[in-house]
Amino acid sequence: MRFIGNKERLIDWINSxxxxxxxxxxxxxxxxxxxxxxGKYFKQRDYQIVSSDLLYFSYVLQKAYIENNEYPTFENLLPKLNVNSNKLITDNFDLVLQYLNNLVGIEGFIYKNYTPNNEQKRMYFIPENGKKIDAIRTQIEKWYNDKLIKENEYYILLASLIESVPFFANILGVFAAYKKDWDKRALKPFELKRINLLQSKKEHFVYNQNSMELLNKYEYDIIYLDPPYNQRQYAPNYHLLETIAKYDNPAIKGISGMRNYDKQKSDFCNREKALKELENIVKSKNYNYLLLSYNNEGIMPQEEIIKILEKSGEVILKEYDYLRFKSNNNGEASKKKFIKEQLYILKKNNS
Ligand SMILES: C[S@@+](CC[C@H](N)C(=O)[O-])C[C@H]1O[C@@H](n2cnc3c(N)ncnc32)[C@H](O)[C@@H]1O
Incomplete structure (x- = not known):
């Protein structure tokens, strides 16, 4: 998924x-x-994972990819659906996705608020796709309430929906605004895509809360920190994924139909508070190694970070030149730019 700060392309380097x-x-x-x-990367490398995020849609992804170790069978649901006649599809997960993809669209919250069919004429989705997303989201909830799908199956289907939506959204990467003309991708008929699940023999634990509250809950070997780099909060940039994941008919406002995110504001988007929080993490007792991904343009200055880390052990700083496309605020074409991605390693004194 396209997500600001996504570490997909840096993770091999971090692991090395x-x-x-x-x-x-x-x-x-x-x-x-x-x-x-x-979490997915290190789950595949046989670690036991604890993970958390303030965003609910991230929790949905964590439930499906990290906590869940099983392949969904949909054993309670499939006998109720008339889908087995299709001999070309034999996999149960594919059968359920096919059923959802064939639903008739309904005029629900997404259609009413995020297609041009509303007063604001918001252009996030074409009307047909808005209706399709509503139909699929409503059906997944109904199956779960009717106990036709198990908890892991519920989150696997929701994660498939969350992963699919950006491919049909009329946006430039984030959901804070929609494009004024229809992008080609938004005109394609919506299709739910299958996600790849990860098996493991270990038990993993995922949360949707401020991670500071989890510092003393387990004895961690490694704490990996990948905080926001600047003042921009994540919740408003991904408000629509949050609303599709929660589907809670929120009060929304403004041109982009934003939901309230007061409870999802991160202290790491403020220089002073971020340094204070980093200090609290470093001082906590239950870990051996701390890894911090950051870059040379982040709001916490390098000298301050090192000063905080050094109080608890040996600090190593690794850097990696990373070519990033940066669109500037004037809406001009994006510019190529090298950023120094950084990895701070703290080996705590007792480790
Ligand atoms: C740079 S992104 C992480 C990207 C992630 N490593 C990836 O590869 O996709 C920062 C994330 O931290 C979350 N966040 C910010 N403050 C938090 C906090 N105090 N507790 C939990 N999550 C927080 C944001 O919602 C955002 O998803």
Whole structure:
């Protein structure tokens, strides 16, 4: 998924630094989970994962990819659906996706508020796709309430929906605004895509809360920090994914139909508070290694970060030149720019 700060393309480098610096352990805390990509990567490398994020749609992804270890059978649901006649599809997950993809659209919250069919004429989705998303989201909830799908199946279907929506959204990467003309991608008929699940023999734990509250809950070997780099909060940029995940008919306002996000504001988007929180994490007792992903343009200055980390052990800073496309605020074409991605490693004194 396209997500600001997504570590998908840096994760191999991060892992190579873990190996080069002899960082070992079993329990890995993905403190700022986002897309869950980091947790997914280390789950596949046999770590036990704890992860959390303030965003509910991130929690949905974590439930499906991190906590869930099973392949969904949909054993209670399939006998109730008339889908087995299709001999071309034999996989149960595919059968359920096909059923959902064939639903007749309904005029629900997404259609009413995020297609040009509303007073504001918001252009996030074409009307047909808005109706399709409503029909699929409503059906998943009904199956769960009727106990036709199990909890893991519920989150797997929701995660499939969350992963599919951006491919049909008329946006430039984030949901804070929609495009004024229809992008080609938004005109295609909506289709729910299958997600790839990860199996593991370990139990994993995922949360939708401020990760500071989880610091003392487990004995972590590695805490991985990937905080926001600047003042921009995540919740308003992804408000529509949040609303589709929750489907809670929120009060919305403004040109983009934003939901309230007062309870999802991160202290890491403020320089002073971020440094204070970092200090609190570093001072906490239950970990051996702390890894911090940051970059040379972040709001916490390098000297301050190092000063805080050094109080608790040996600090190593690794840097990686990363080509990033940066669109500037004037709406001019995006510019190529090299950013120094950084990985701070703290080996705590007792580790
Ligand atoms: C840079 S992104 C993480 C990206 C992630 N590593 C990935 O690869 O997708 C930062 C994330 O931290 C979350 N966040 C910010 N403050 C938080 C807090 N105090 N507790 C939990 N999550 C927080 C944001 O919602 C956002 O999803």
């Amino acid at each position: 630094e873990i190996l080069n610096n002899n960082i070992t352990g079993e329990l890995f805390f993905d403190f700022f989970s986002g897309t869950a990509n980091v």
